[in-house]
Amino acid sequence: MAPTTTLSQSESSYIVSSLSLPTPIRTDGRSLLDYRSFSLSTGVAPQANGSARVLLGGVGGTEIVTAIRLEVLDRSVGLGKEEGSSVGGRPDVVCSVECSSTAFPYLDPKAVDKLSDHLTTLLQHTIPPLLPPLPITPSLSFHYTIDSLILSSSAGNLTDTLFLSVRSALHDLKVPRTRNVAYEAVLKSEEGENDMAGIKGAAMGAKKDLRGGEKVARGAEFEVEDYWDEGDLLALDVRENLPVCVTLNLLSNSTHFLDASLAESLACPTHLLLFVTGKGNLAGMRFIGQETTSIQQMKELIEAGKSYAANMIAGTNLKLKDPSTATAGGMMGGLGFFGS
Template identity: 45%
Template sequence: MAAVLLSKSERAYIQSSLKATPPLRADGRGLLDFRTVLLETGVAPLANGSARLNIGKMAREGGGGTEIVAAAKLEVEDVESGDGVDGGRVACSVTCSPAAYPHLSSNALDELQHDLSVILQQTIGHPSLHPRNLTIIPRKKSWLLNLDAVVLADAGNVVDALFMAARAALWDAKVPRTRAVQYRAPEALKSAKNDVPGAMDVDEGTSGFDTRDMARTAADFELPDYWDEGETLDGREKWPVCVTLNLLTPRHFLDATPAEEASVPQRLHLMFSFVPSAPPTLQAMRLLGPEELDLKDLKESIAFGEQYAKELFTALETKLREEDNRRNIKARDRFALMR
């Protein structure tokens, strides 16, 4: 996305290597190989769900690789005052660290952040993916799900990494259990008022503690003290994954390095959602680059993309369940120690 300086001969070298038979990439990977992805969930203790992800870090090396931290945080919103929406809402934002893009001016960095935020917001915040358990009290209070991602380093393929990190953070997110609290007027007071209108002039009506006129519905909520942090977001299997097809007709390849990104004319981002017992759905699509793409080629690319996304999804799912297990075991051990 960010323009990396590359000389003409380097670009020609990368392109001709990719077009050779068999194709060869700078680090010897095949066209469809990803670099190793490192993933950890639950990295931010104050967030409701968080994840750290790195693509392409060399073992033992201190830095390197595309590094993303994503965190989901829930916030209470008042629906009546107009802040919130009944049923809750999802707000996504992406911040790029200037250290990840040292060659960009602050304006260019803002633009990049905005672009990434829009992609994330429009895909993750889509109504078809909206979790149903973001309501606290119907028509009164709801959760606002903030999903914030920070790009700490960019070594190519940021969008895929962003969606993987977002999915991991949302997978990890726990909605706190709430219990509705309602005010109930004592029966005696109620009958007294209905008794003889105007007979006695008691100033009950002016009391601030008098809640008789209030509707008998939940007015507020409390957080019960539970051993776990709450329940997972509804429909967490649905969160999409993204695959980026770098198109160098007639070939395409995955997980490009910055140099490779700079030397392909077109990129196609495909976001797929895989719900068990339903066909995969294409949630969003972005085509970047100056060239055109035939409808026929586009269809083909989408079919390929679906296949790759499925693999990516399965691998990510396995890793996320592994992470869940790891953290549950850790929590259980700590609990056992405390007892």
């Protein structure tokens, strides 16, 4: 179906009534709980430390690429609240979602920006707490920059595909091995005693050397042991605990279905987004829509969502362990700045 922003009343009624039948009917023949096939490739962005591309629904479907770069920044790793923010966050993890110009040709730029902000917020609130800090020296650390690019949205189900792309890119992430390098230098009198009462020496960590009484500047740096495409993967328990998103699309007859097509999503605008870790814990949830649900039904939906997530994680892990999933040399075509 060609992308549209709205459905006619008759189209919506037909889709909802078909899904609500005792034997539900979907246009592609799936059952309510079936996902469409997806393809997954890792190592698609040559200059990234980790990357992945996920295509849902075959050629012309929903396609999202995620690239992760590790930047060395001169500030300590912290888990507290950032200054000026009321939301607890990780200043060493920054997530961003962008839309290509062809992904949403039917939406105006403001709507596309709003969607990008919404998806970025979902990632920023869910992914950082599950990632380990990557310190290098007491004052330096690797900081995660996670960039996702939506290339196409024709098959719908953006959120599930986005989290699958991010999870796969983090599986592919290689952290460069580093070696600490210490140095010390004896400060000459003009660099120490005559330096504004020793300000330069203090800045360099100058101390009195017990052997000669001279001021000695000591410091620490690091050097990278690997080439750009080498390094250590994140710990296995970290990679396998990364979350997926399961979107439960709710019908008025208290049933739900998975992996909504674009038309199904428009016809059934009430969704429960569950973010579930590999250990089966609920990392977050979002309820979207104007319909209401009881507490008991919500509990049942959460338990069902955890079961669906476990199956998704198991299937994804098998794909990620398959050597054919890795793209030799990276996939350059159509990635824009991801491939540079």
